[in-house]
Amino acid sequence: MTKQTVAQGSGLLLLLAVAAVFPLVFTNPTATNFAVVTLVFVAVASAWNIFSGFSGYLSLGHAVFYGTGAYFLTVAANDWKLSAGAIFWLVPLAGLAAAVIAVPLGLVALRVRRHTFVVITIAFFFIAQLSASNLSVTGGSSGMLVPQPNWAGATFNNPFYYVALVIAVATIVLAWLVRRSRFGLQLRAIRDDEDRAAGLGVRAMPVKLAALVLSAFITGMAGAVWVYFTGEAVPQFVFDPLFDLAIVLMAFFGGLGTVAGPVLGALVLQPAQLWLNLEETNSYSSEILFGALFLVVILFLPRGVLPTGAEYLSKAQAWIRRRRAAPGETAREPAAGADDAITPTSAPGGAA
Amino acid sequence: MTATLRTEGISKSFGGVQALDDCSLTAPAGKISALIGPNGSGKTTLFNVMTGYEKADSGQVFLGDGRITGAPPPRVYALGVGRTFQLTRIFPRLTVLENMLVPAQRGRSARQHREHAMDLLAFTGIAGHAAALAGTLSYGQRKLLELSYVLVADPAVVLLDEPAGGVNPTLVQHIAERIGELNKAGRTFLIVEHNMDFVMSLCHQVTVLDSGTVVASGPPEQVRSDPRVLDAYLGVGTDGDD
Numbered sequence: 001m002t003k004q005t006v007a008q009g010s011g012l013l014l015l016l017a018v019a020a021v022f023p024l025v026f027t028n029p030t031a032t033n034f035a036v037v038t039l040v041f042v043a044v045a046s047a048w049n050i051f052s053g054f055s056g057y058l059s060l061g062h063a064v065f066y067g068t069g070a071y072f073l074t075v076a077a078n079d080w081k082l083s084a085g086a087i088f089w090l091v092p093l094a095g096l097a098a099a100v101i102a103v104p105l106g107l108v109a110l111r112v113r114r115h116t117f118v119v120i121t122i123a124f125f126f127i128a129q130l131s132a133s134n135l136s137v138t139g140g141s142s143g144m145l146v147p148q149p150n151w152a153g154a155t156f157n158n159p160f161y162y163v164a165l166v167i168a169v170a171t172i173v174l175a176w177l178v179r180r181s182r183f184g185l186q187l188r189a190i191r192d193d194e195d196r197a198a199g200l201g202v203r204a205m206p207v208k209l210a211a212l213v214l215s216a217f218i219t220g221m222a223g224a225v226w227v228y229f230t231g232e233a234v235p236q237f238v239f240d241p242l243f244d245l246a247i248v249l250m251a252f253f254g255g256l257g258t259v260a261g262p263v264l265g266a267l268v269l270q271p272a273q274l275w276l277n278l279e280e281t282n283s284y285s286s287e288i289l290f291g292a293l294f295l296v297v298i299l300f301l302p303r304g305v306l307p308t309g310a311e312y313l314s315k316a317q318a319w320i321r322r323r324r325a326a327p328g329e330t331a332r333e334p335a336a337g338a339d340d341a342i343t344p345t346s347a348p349g350g351a352a
Numbered sequence: 353m354t355a356t357l358r359t360e361g362i363s364k365s366f367g368g369v370q371a372l373d374d375c376s377l378t379a380p381a382g383k384i385s386a387l388i389g390p391n392g393s394g395k396t397t398l399f400n401v402m403t404g405y406e407k408a409d410s411g412q413v414f415l416g417d418g419r420i421t422g423a424p425p426p427r428v429y430a431l432g433v434g435r436t437f438q439l440t441r442i443f444p445r446l447t448v449l450e451n452m453l454v455p456a457q458r459g460r461s462a463r464q465h466r467e468h469a470m471d472l473l474a475f476t477g478i479a480g481h482a483a484a485l486a487g488t489l490s491y492g493q494r495k496l497l498e499l500s501y502v503l504v505a506d507p508a509v510v511l512l513d514e515p516a517g518g519v520n521p522t523l524v525q526h527i528a529e530r531i532g533e534l535n536k537a538g539r540t541f542l543i544v545e546h547n548m549d550f551v552m553s554l555c556h557q558v559t560v561l562d563s564g565t566v567v568a569s570g571p572p573e574q575v576r577s578d579p580r581v582l583d584a585y586l587g588v589g590t591d592g593d594d
Binding site: 186195199 | 403405424425426428429430434435437441442443444445446450453454455462501502504505
């Protein structure tokens, strides 16, 4: 193990420990309320990134999966008359419901690329929202209530907090595993040049679909936890276009296609939005601010805070090294761009 | 591992334009064949049909004795036909080594896959850039990377679309040597190229395409003096010197 791995590992463990004791230290219900919603968005932003960040297919329809999970839990909890604790067992089932929905949506939408794909995901979003407002099973436009547990007010948020934490941590670990795997490499190859990848044996459709289904599964679980926590499923909040914009902003802000980026984005932006909504009487001010932030990020930090920050850091380190180098001893630069830097060797075993 | 790649009566039109018209050619096993012709004569379209990127209106593609007409690109690659593109296409945001790990592999462990990839990079001469993002490579280095990763799954037949296009003479020589070495090991090549010195010195057989039709095919010396070729490709009045 290198020194860097040890440092990173202990840093992550420390973060996890802080997250584990957070509701015991900050007992104020407002604080834990913020924390639950933030963790839900950590999971969702990471899940969105597993599909969109790695594959380059930008989905603006993830609210479909979030809402599917939310309505699944709401309807099932009401129909099956489950007790308060048992409702949490519906969360993985809600994820499965979202994953099942993702299969036909993916088979249709993943036939097209770029802007056309984005437009189709938006269309799916509106189909879902209109359906929820008009179907009797979802309670129509007035929505439905989720049966609420009668837990004590002071610690009411804690079970939700820990369920959301488990989902968020599992999602981050999953994103890390995908990033390192052959599956993740194929996704990133598809992002860079899908046709070229096909010519190297990558079967793009199953790979893209698997990523979308995985992403939908987590998003559905997150939606289920969120709706149980808020206590009601109303079409315009369960299927909210701003939800899609928020998670996209979180991923872009932190760093699209990185593991830590969307997590950072959610940890910074979600509490900021909740706080602004609380402080400002005009609830649209946070949305206006977020819209402006989106523009700033796209214009000045298109790759996100983390990749651009890392770039500046390595530039600074290189500058320091050059300064330290003894006079006369020129710093060695990589010979990028030099065709002459070719040193052939004999044919490899496979070719002989 | 080697095989013959053959097309029989391929026709393909885009709207009113007949890109390929009853096009039959053979890239014999273990030989380096060239496909030449003026711009727009259908060379790249034929490559696309052979590797599954375009569907032919009629005609067949054979690999050895097997018919591969209409097979999608991943299947064609799995069957043992690799190709490069005219304007090099690499994965710019993956490292050079990661680029090499994209091609599907069977029967190799992750470690063997990696070692094999590094061997190939050493063979083409860009192993020193393994950790660099492919997007930072120069044009010539990208050409070498594309050649390298096409070889990862040991394809029996390799189709190269202008391997010498836009690179300096030293590198052209380097690429020609690499192709020659790979061919000695038995690999079949079919090469689209405009650099006549490259074609005439490297290839065993030359096929000339004009307006989607094969106008001549044979050994380089014979094709070079064929009046139809002079007319179609080298232009009337060219005395055909080298």
